[in-house]
Amino acid sequence: MTIGGHLEELYGLPAFTFPGTGETTGLPEPDAVAWRIAAATYDAGNAWTEVFARFCAAVDTTRVRALIVGVWEDAYDSAPSHVIEALVAARDRLPALRAVFLGDIVFEECEISWITQGDVAPLLAGFPELEEFGVRGGQGLVFPALRHDGLRKLVVETGGLPVEVVRGVGAGELPALEHLDLWLGTSWYGADSEVADLAPILSGARLPRLRHLALRNSEIQDEVAAAVASAAVVARLDVLDLSMGTLGDDGAAALLGGQPLTHLRKLDLHHNYIGEALRQRLRETLEPAGVEVDLDQDDAERDEDDDGTVHRYVAVGE
Structure with a gap:
């Protein structure tokens, strides 16, 4: 599966694409939408910074609450x-900015695992009142251990997440963080973390307010599930998301044999490879307690070799 559609909202606001060229009259109120700023095309000579300059001239940026960074020129290479x-x-012109998503780029513009990212620390340091931050693309992504007292939601979408990013998130000081969503990905596209690298996150020691944890889109989803089954952080979660990966019977059995999950509001396991017997046990164990359990398998693709070896795939790779 690829990412075929742009973000439809950010920070609870509907996304609106600022015109890359042409008329800028009749724009929405500055604080009513999440503004998407993107280079017009790869070859139009209309750079991202030029579109952003036009945006700053046309919109009262002091009222802007959310910005979505779309494709920039040469995202494959730069x-x-x-x-x-x-x-x-x-x-200084964006005092009300509370949410940024960096890299709202769909496959027709650049495949997720070919998006070139960089060090996002200066952006987070520059906006200490930011409450939501998201980034798409793991190639070249740098997320060092940092402190940010305002961030409530962090989303990192990749087809392959570098281990140093996982370690940076785990070693950071994010005392306000309530929602953490990491797409771990596959080694085909640069994922090189192991379950042990998740230990600081799973302990919850540096994440006292975490209520929504997503560790998904992983080729080691069974091992992740086994670690989560005994993780201290789980007891205070409302939502646990292990979806989009290669989760099978081993991971499902580990969840059922671990700490109780009946306190959760939702357990999201969609795109899984769990057999029907364990799927039924998950439902029977959790749904009577009021837990919403998503076990959808509709887009989970698999191949089987002549010798019976079954190959599972994460939902988003290239």
Whole structure:
């Protein structure tokens, strides 16, 4: 599966694409939408920073609450350092900004695992009142251990998440974080973390307010589930999301044999490879307690070799 559609909302606001070229009259109120800023095309000579400059001239940026960074020129080859620099340079003009998504790029513009990212620390440091931050693309992504007292939601979408990013998130100080969503991905596209690298996250020691944990889109989803089954952080979660990966019977059995999950509001396991017997046990164990259990398998693809070996795939790779 690829990502075929742009974000429809951010920070609870509907997404609106600022016109890359042409008329800018009749725009929505500055605080009514999440503004999507994107280079017009790869070859139109209309760079992201030029579109952003037009946006700043046309919109009362002091009221803007959410920004979605769409495709920049040469996203295959160039990190968005110029984008981050432009945003940080404009921070005094964006006092109300509370949410940023960096890299709302669909497959027709650049496949997720070919998006070139860079160091996002300057962006987070430049906006200490940011409450939501998301980034798409793991190639070249740098997320060092940092402190951010305002961040409530962090989303990292990749087809292959570098281990240093996992370790950076785990070693950071994010005392306000309530929602953490990591797409771990596959080694085919750069994922090189092991379950042990998740230990600081699963302990919850640096994440006192975490209520929604997603560790998904992983080729080691069974091992992740086994670690989660005994993780201290789970007892205070409302939502546990292990979806989009290669979760099978081993992972499902580990969840059923671990700590109780009946306190959850939702257990999301969609895109899984769990057999019917264990799927039924999950439903019978959790649904009577009021837990919403998503076991949808509709898009879970598999191949079987002549010798019977079954190959499972994460939902989003390339």
